[in-house]
Amino acid sequence: MVTAAEIRQFLQEVSDPEIPVLTIIDLGVVQQIYFQDETWIVELTPTYSGCPAMQQIEADILVKLQEKGISNAKVKHILSPAWTTDWISEEGRQKLRLYGIAPPVNEPDKSALFSDPPRVACPKCNSKDTRMVSLFGSTACKAHYQCNECLEPFDYFKCLK
């Protein structure tokens, strides 16, 4: 019989529909995988509560496992522990950068209502001279930045902790 580790390996082939360069394993949204009552359970945690990609990801997981000959699988949505950007793998961060999205950086005091926006390096020219255009970008998980050096507008994957 297939093992949980093998299933995790298969899921490395399922990409995030909104950031196709990342797999759902890179993104860190797949939690426990286990066998229960003749069914493989894949635990999935949302990045943001309203993330519209979750249903698509669920369908993609089931299709991928079906392809691999596993038809007795189910996706279970869990909220706890809450997803954090810390779960994006090192490889995932590298892929994001190459794709033109600045990966999350450690932000100063997250609980402070007013703090300067984080210093984010431009994914194109690597300059630290960038500015935040808007706290909300093309998806809930991103902010919109622009590089003052090369003028490239880019997405920044917001730190969520």
Place this chain on the structure above:
Amino acid sequence: MQDPALFEYVLRLSDDSLILGQRLGEWCGHGPILEEDIALTNISLDLIGQAISLYDFAAELEGAGRNHDQLAYLRFENEYKNVLLVEQPNGDFAMTILRQFFFDAFRLPLYEALMQSPVEQLAAIAAKSVKETRYHLKHTSEWVIRMGDGTEESHERAQAAIDHLWRYASELFYEDAHDQTLQAAGLVPKMAGIQAKWSETVTAVLNEATLSIPTNNWKFDGGREGRHSEHMGYILSDLQYMQRAYPNMEW
């Protein structure tokens, strides 16, 4: 139903999120600038996402076989328990931002407190939502300051929004027998503590924005008991139209 008080409590949280999310969604394609159009609808999406998790939990507590869609789309007006603040019309941009700011300043300390709740699912939803709410409050606070401490016109509009919405603020801290039952059991926080934190945030931001806090104590409430303002029916007719016209439709 095992715990009617908890069901009622979760339903109130759900309805606040859904109705405010619906209101913000009306800005889609109408924002004053593209970035703000996107920000408002992003916040809307977070709120509707939180509403889905909350309705799922409410449905589980109810144990009557209803799901989140049925709770969201197939109840009558007097069965919705949201506060009046969230159903107020968008008005101008200042009105929308101030409404959101008052709400975020309430939701953040509430979620922070609920993270400690022994009701596991409620604590999990709060832990998930608190991170999103922090961004919302940051965003609306910055706008309140920019408008208040901006031009004469932006200041005037922000102040007018505060003066108009102030009457709906105290309802956020409404408590009745349901809340008291849950508070006595140590399941949810007392509203007095949440209100103190709300006042602290609101005072700090309005001071920074050179805006003044109204001195009148005129209060409106009724939403928590299902008595709504005249705006609620219009929201529901928009929200429920598809499910009422084509029962159980999906797309």
